[in-house]
Amino acid sequence: MRLLVVEDNALLSQLLAKGLATAGYETDLLATAAEARAALMTTSYAAVILDLGLPDGDGLSILRELRHRKDPTPVLVLTARGGLQDRVNGLRSGADDYLVKPFALEELVARLEAQLRRPGQQLGSSLHIANLEFDLRNRQASIDDQPQVLSSRETAVLELLMRSKGRVVSKKQVEDHIFGLSGDVASNAVEVYVHRLRKQLSDKGAKVRIHTIRGVGYLIAEEKRDPV
Amino acid sequence: MRLLVVEDNALLSQLLAKGLATAGYETDLLATAAEARAALMTTSYAAVILDLGLPDGDGLSILRELRHRKDPTPVLVLTARGGLQDRVNGLRSGADDYLVKPFALEELVARLEAQLRRPGQQLGSSLHIANLEFDLRNRQASIDDQPQVLSSRETAVLELLMRSKGRVVSKKQVEDHIFGLSGDVASNAVEVYVHRLRKQLSDKGAKVRIHTIRGVGYLIAEEKRDPV
DNA sequence: TCGCGAGATTACGCCAGCCTTACAGCGGAA
DNA sequence: TTCCGCTGTAAGGCTGGCGTAATCTCGCGA
Numbered sequence: 001m002r003l004l005v006v007e008d009n010a011l012l013s014q015l016l017a018k019g020l021a022t023a024g025y026e027t028d029l030l031a032t033a034a035e036a037r038a039a040l041m042t043t044s045y046a047a048v049i050l051d052l053g054l055p056d057g058d059g060l061s062i063l064r065e066l067r068h069r070k071d072p073t074p075v076l077v078l079t080a081r082g083g084l085q086d087r088v089n090g091l092r093s094g095a096d097d098y099l100v101k102p103f104a105l106e107e108l109v110a111r112l113e114a115q116l117r118r119p120g121q122q123l124g125s126s127l128h129i130a131n132l133e134f135d136l137r138n139r140q141a142s143i144d145d146q147p148q149v150l151s152s153r154e155t156a157v158l159e160l161l162m163r164s165k166g167r168v169v170s171k172k173q174v175e176d177h178i179f180g181l182s183g184d185v186a187s188n189a190v191e192v193y194v195h196r197l198r199k200q201l202s203d204k205g206a207k208v209r210i211h212t213i214r215g216v217g218y219l220i221a222e223e224k225r226d227p228v
Numbered sequence: 229m230r231l232l233v234v235e236d237n238a239l240l241s242q243l244l245a246k247g248l249a250t251a252g253y254e255t256d257l258l259a260t261a262a263e264a265r266a267a268l269m270t271t272s273y274a275a276v277i278l279d280l281g282l283p284d285g286d287g288l289s290i291l292r293e294l295r296h297r298k299d300p301t302p303v304l305v306l307t308a309r310g311g312l313q314d315r316v317n318g319l320r321s322g323a324d325d326y327l328v329k330p331f332a333l334e335e336l337v338a339r340l341e342a343q344l345r346r347p348g349q350q351l352g353s354s355l356h357i358a359n360l361e362f363d364l365r366n367r368q369a370s371i372d373d374q375p376q377v378l379s380s381r382e383t384a385v386l387e388l389l390m391r392s393k394g395r396v397v398s399k400k401q402v403e404d405h406i407f408g409l410s411g412d413v414a415s416n417a418v419e420v421y422v423h424r425l426r427k428q429l430s431d432k433g434a435k436v437r438i439h440t441i442r443g444v445g446y447l448i449a450e451e452k453r454d455p456v
Numbered sequence: 457t458c459g460c461g462a463g464a465t466t467a468c469g470c471c472a473g474c475c476t477t478a479c480a481g482c483g484g485a486a
Numbered sequence: 487t488t489c490c491g492c493t494g495t496a497a498g499g500c501t502g503g504c505g506t507a508a509t510c511t512c513g514c515g516a
Contacts (some may be wrong), residue, residue: 084332091338094345097325104312110319111326118300118324138395147394147449149439151503171463187506191463196503198464214513216463378493415495419474442473442503 007051015049019105033057052079067094074115084095130207130222134162161220170217229274234264247333256408261285280307295322302343356389358435358450362390390449398445
C-alpha cells in the first residue's frame with residue numbers, strides 16, 4: 001500500500017513516514033502543492049494525507065480538483081486550523097476525514113485504516129469478459145456499463161459461467177447451481193435457460209459467446225468474429 | 229436516507245433527530261444496546277450513529293458484531309470518552325469515524341456526509357440518469373432542468389433508486405428506507421409507491437425506466453427504446 | 457452417406473408476484 | 487368548519503418467469 005503525504009514541515013513528514021512504515025505502508029513525501037498536483041495526476045495512491053497549510057497554495061483546492069475529476073482516493077486532511085468552520089469546509093470539499101494538529105500518530109493510523117477499509121475501493125469483486133461485466137457482490141450483469149435486466153434463473157446461470165470463466169461447466173453443475181438440493185428436474189430446464197440467456201446476451205449486444213461442448217458442458221468466452 | 233441513532237440520553241437524541249431532519253435525514257431513535265442489535269439484524273440503514281455509553285451493554289460490541297457479519301453500513305461513533313486509546317479502539321473495531329462529546333451538530337453532519345459519500349456517488353451532490361436529475365442536497369428531482377413536485381414518499385423511493393443506480397434494490401430495502409422501525413407495513417405499500425413514482429416520471433416525460441426484477445427488486449435505468 | 461442422440465428451439469399452461477385501482481383516514485391549509 | 491392532497495390498505499386483475507414437453511437441428515461416428 002502506497003500513500004502520499006503532502007506536508008511542508010520536514011520534521012513532521014519524516015516522523016509520519018517512519019510511523020507509517022512501522023504500520024506497514026510505503027509513503028511518497030511531497031512538500032508543495034505543485035508537486036502534489038503533479039503526482040496525483042500521474043500516480044494512484046491508496047490514500048492521501050494532506051496538510052492544508054502549504055507554502056505555495058491552498059491544500060483544499062488540490063482536494064477539490066481531485067474530487068472534481070471523480071477521483072475516489074481517500075483523503076485525510078491534516079491541519080493546524082482547528083476551527084469548526086474549517087473542519088466542516090474540509091469535509092464538504094470532499095475530505096474523508098479531518099485531523100487537527102497536534103495529533104497522535106496512533107490515531108492517524110487508526111483513522112487511515114478506517115478509510116482504507118471502506119468498500120468500493122476493493123475491486124476485483126466483478127468479472128469481465130469483453131464488454132460483459134458481472135458484479136459478484138450485487139449479482140448484477142452489465143453490458144458496456146449498462147445494467148441489464150435478467151431474471152433470477154438467467155442470472156444464476158450467468159453467474160456460474162462467469163465464475164468458471166475459462167473452464168467448462170457441466171450440465172449437472174448448472175443444474176445443482178440453479179436448483180440446489182431441491183433438484184427434481186424432470187426436463188431439459190438447463191438447456192432452456194442457457195438458450196434464454198444466450199438470447200438475452202446477443203439481443204443486448206454482449207460480445208460474448210456461450211459455447212456448447214457436446215457431452216461435456218458449456219463454456220463462456222469472448223466472441224471472436226472472423227473478418228469477412 | 230434513513231439513519232439509526234443509538235443514544236440513551238433522550239435530550240441529546242431528540243436534538244440529533246431534529247438536526248438531522250433539518251439536514252434532510254430521517255432517523256430511528258433507540259436507547260439501548262439490545263434494541264439496536266435487534267434493529268440492525270432486520271433493518272438496513274444508510275448509516276448508524278452509535279453512542280458507546282449505553283446502559284445495558286457496550287456499544288463497541290454491537291459494532292464488532294456488525295462488522296463480523298460483513299455489514300458495511302457506515303458507523304459513526306459518538307462518545308464522552310475522549311482518550312486516545314478509546315478513539316483508536318473504536319476505529320479499530322470497525323468504526324468509520326469517531327466524534328467526542330461535546331460536538332457541534334454541524335460537524336456531525338459534515339462527517340456523516342463524508343461517510344455517505346461512497347462509491348460511485350462522489351462529491352457531485354446530484355445524480356443523473358438521462359434527463360432526470362436528483363439533487364441530493366435538497367432532495368429535489370428535476371426533469372430537463374424542470375423541478376418536479378413529488379410527495380415525500382415518492383421522493384424517498386426515487387432517492388434510494390437513484391443512489392443505487394446500476395444496482396438492484398430489494399423491496400425490503402425500499403421498505404426500510406421509507407418506514408424504518410416505525411413500519412408495520414401490512415400491505416403492498418412499496419408497490420403502490422413505485423407505481424405512483426413511475427406514473428409521475430412518465431407523465432413528466434422522464435426518459436427513465438424503473439424495471440421490476442421479479443422476486444428480487446427494482447432497478448432504475450435509462451429508457452432504451454428498441455429501434456424498429 | 458446415413459442414423460443416432462445430444463442439444464436447440466419453440467410452444468404452452470400455471471401461478472406467485474406484481475400492478476392497478478379504489479377508498480377511507482388523517483392532517484394541514486384556508 | 488370544509489377542502490384537498492398524501493398516505494396506507496385491500497381486492498382483484500394481469501403478466502412474466504417458470505418448468506415441461508414436443509419437435510427440430512446438427513455434429514459425429516459407422
